[in-house]
Amino acid sequence: MDYFLSDDVKAIRELCAEIAEKHIKPVREELDRENRFPHEIMNVLADSDLFRIYIPEEYEGLGLGSMSLCVAAEELSRACAGIATSYAANALGAMPILLFGTDGQKRKYLPGLASGKSLAAFGLTEPDAGSDAGGIRTRAVRDGDSYVLNGTKQWITNGGEAKVYTIIAMTDPERGARGASAFIVEDGTPGFTYGKKEDKMGIRASATRELVFEDCRIPAENLIAREGTGFMVAxxxxxxxxxxxxxxxxxxxxxxxxxxxxxxxxxxxxxxxxxxxxxxxxxxxxxxxxxxxxxxxxxxxxxxxxxxxxxxxxxxxxxxxxxxxxxxxxxxxxxxxxxxxxxxxxxxxxxxxxxxxxxxxxxxxxxxxxxxxxxxxxxxxxxxxx
Amino acid sequence: MRIVVAMKQVPDTAEVRIDPVRNTLVRDGVPSIMNPFDVYALEEGLRWRDELGGEVIALTMGPPQAEAILKEAVSMGADQAVLLSDRAFAGADTWATSQTLAAAVRKLAPIDLVFTGKQAIDGDTAQTGPGIAASLDWPQLTFVGRVLGIEGGRIVVERYVEGGVETLSSTLPAVVTVLKDANTPRMPSLRGKMKARNLAVTTWGIADLGLDPSETGLDGSPTRVVGIASPEARSGGSIHRGSPEELAVILADLLLGEEAGA
Missing domain, CATH: 1.20.140.10 (Butyryl-CoA Dehydrogenase, subunit A, domain 3)
Incomplete structure (x- = not known):
């Protein structure tokens, strides 16, 4: 069926199909068997500009929108959904910044994500809060110019591989879902560590891991939007x-x-x-x-x-x-x-x-x-x- | 560093047949590709440009549709593309082709390096690279498996020759023909593809190069292909089964019989 896609989107499909043929199909079985993150393929996707497609041009992206990401995710998944997950989870991790970040936050993080040099991850799910996001236990407490995070996120795609994490935590637990806020946490921040890597049924070429926050102090400027909007952001x-x-x-x-x-x-x-x-x-x-x-x-x-x-x-x-x-x-x-x-x-x-x-x-x-x-x-x- | 990568559009030999009656290649419906060795030459050019700065110019001679491989080169990262296309260039042998490509390299001066594949998979002559060097009177480094360095106006390469590796250093400018060992070619990038789509390829004809029709195409070619044939298909041989003793007898009979026959 002809969906009258733009020439740019057609080029994305062609490029992803070529990468799938040359780089993904030969290794997908091995990555699946060994539960291994596809670092080499992420580099190929980065060099091919595929992390740029959904990021606006002013932040070193190509600004090709949701359709471009859909076509890339589809074509990569046709060969290996695990690798496609590792790729597409970046868009999920970047989305809170893309949608609600300040210009300063966008300038700081989006160019790195566009280049593919740093990957992103989104942290909402917890052991007792999946579909019921109101049950989030991770706390973020304001302390001067910082927030201090404590808690555990579970089943986070790109956990341990990403450099930039967008995390939903409770700033006002009394208010339930209306007491949640969204934050940016960078890999390497003291108090932020990774728990076990999951052994999954499928999409095994993607990393799924626990994120552990123990008195993890982040700058107050890493708050996305306002306190209490975390649920809406998510x-x-x-x-x-x-x-x-x-x-x-x-x-x-x-x-x-x-x-x-x-x-x-x-x-x-x-x-x-x-x-x-x-x-x-x-x-x-x-x-x-x-x-x-x-x-x-x-x-x-x-x-x-x-x-x-x-x-x-x-x-x-x-x-x-x-x-x-x-x-x-x-x-x-x-x-x-x-x-x-x-x-x-x-x-x-x-x-x-x-x-x-x-x-x-x-x-x-x-x-x-x-x-x-x-x-x-x-x-x-x-x-x-x- | 200004680098020319000379490339050729060739039929995908995996798909080529030979017309048994006319002894010519059947090119109808066969996809055209960038000569596989030239892909490695291009990567080598891009690699050194990335390291040293400068630009890579993709160059080919051929009919207008050869533009496709130049666009492919740009999608991989070449900065410019030049197509040499003219009726007067048609039917060129390796001599005339080398003269024509060399004229373009002169017109593109200053050029520090010409990279090209060790040979094209359709003609298999491996003569065009050396021909360009001869025509320009530049050093030629052929069958290069690895470029070790480019520094201080010199290039150091490893030539993979029969039974060993020869390390050579040469002054620049030079012509280098590369093997598939040289590197791992990159994938095209999306920005490259977008650039290639809108690219107006520079096209030069005989007048642009200042050449005379007697120097190009069929008229400028001292050699002629007078025939081309497929080798006769080899018969499949014969398979014999049995114990070692039985097989020894069969083999001896066969060998002796052959000798007797000869």
Whole structure:
């Protein structure tokens, strides 16, 4: 399908596809097996300007917007969702600064992130606060010109690899979600250490780690926006990053469909190619249709964001929930088409199926997405907007 | 440091067939690529430009569509691109090609270094690099596996020759032909691709180079390709199975039989 993408975005797809072919496909199995962070590939992506695409031009980016990030995340995920996660998590980590940072904060951090010389990470989740962000226990206490942080963040993508962390912590626990604030914490700050690196089911070429703050003192100027806006910062950040997760899911599904199509054209049973069987044909047709529908929805939301539409929470949640469910379904069907071979690690589809699962869980579970969609629908109805 | 990288657009030989009747390459529908060795030459130029400053000029001779490899070079980081394209350049052998490329290098003066691939994968002559050097009367360093340094108006390289490595130092300017051992070529960058898309490639014809038609193209070529043929396909040999004793007997019979036949 032709989405009439700009020449710049087409160039991004072409470049990512070339990097995937030359640098990612040869190592993805090994990185997955060894649970290893793809440092070399991050350097290739940096040298190719891919960390610049979503950062505005005045901060040494290319200012190509949400669509550019979606296409990059999709194309990289088509080859390896773990590597794509390590890449896209930077946009998530940078988002609070991009959306709410002061010019000074932007000048200080965005050029480094644009060059890819430093990576970013976003720290919201805690052992007892995931979907329920109001349950955050990490405290930030104002002390003169500083804030002092104490607490633990869990399952932080790019943890230990990033140089810049955007952290949500409670400045006024009595007020619940309205007592949260967002901060920038740099790697190497005394009192900031990393806990264990997780051993995950999928996206194993990404680092997922605990962040530990013990009397970690940061300058007061590292507060993003105002005290008490942390929950809003986090929600807007996730609204903006959800199309990226949706795009990642589209890429995983496309990769599985590609593999299934090739396999079905080569595998012979009963003396014929298995893609001559209607049972397989119907599966392939449904997979392709679902992938295209997920892509269309994802790109539509990216276009809304790039056009400057302010309210896209519902649509971003729809894209995330739909595309991730498609990724799970299509990768499962791809394994089915591969049969016994699909269940083996020698073939890429079992990894794709493992990788797909996270897209239904992270950056807001699909149950939370449906809550978001439904609450928007109900609100729109009550206000007469529907 | 002003560096020229001379490159050639070639058919992707992985896809080329030979017309069995006319003994010519069948180029229809075959994708064209930058000669693989020239990709390494380009990286070598970019690498030293990055280290020493200056600029890299990608240079090729060919039909208008050869512009594609120049744009590819710019997307990887070349600063300028020059296409030598003229009907009068068509049908050139390695001599005429070298003369024409050398004329462009003279026009681009001052140039410190010309990098090019050790050979093109279509002609396999490895003559054009040395030809450029000869035409310019510059030193030539061929089959270079590693450039060790460029300093004080000299270049030090390792030539990978049969059975060993020769370390050579030469004055600049010089022509260097590189092997695939020299480096790991970089990927294009997005900013490079954006620049390449909008790039107006400089195109020079015979008049721009101040050459005479007798010096270029078919008229300037002392050699002619009079025929090209595919080697006959080798038969697959024969496989024999059995115990060592049985096989020894079979082998002896075969060898003796062959001798008797000869």
């Amino acid at each position: 929600m807007k950040t996730l609204d903006n990053s959800r199309p990226g997760v949706a795009a990642q899911a589209v890429g995983i599904a496309q990769g599985a469909l590609d593999a299934a199509l090739v396999y079905a054209s080569q595998r012979k049973q009963f003396g014929q190619r298995i893609d001559s069987f209607q049972g397989i044909q119907f599966m392939l047709a449904d997979m392709a249709t679902q992938v295209e529908a997920a892509r269309a929805l994802t790109y539509s939301v990216a276009r809304m964001i790039d056009a400057g539409v302010r309210k896209f929470e519902k649509e971003a949640a729809m894209a995330k929930v739909f595309a991730s469910d498609v990724a799970m379904k299509v990768t499962t069907d791809a394994v089915q088409i591969f049969g016994g071979y699909g269940y083996m690690k020698e073939y890429p589809v079992e990894k794709m199926m493992r990788d797909a699962k996270i897209t239904q869980i992270y950056e807001g579970t699909n149950q939370i997405q449906r809550n978001v969609i439904a609450s928007n629908l109900i609100r729109e109805t009550a206000s007469g907007a529907r």
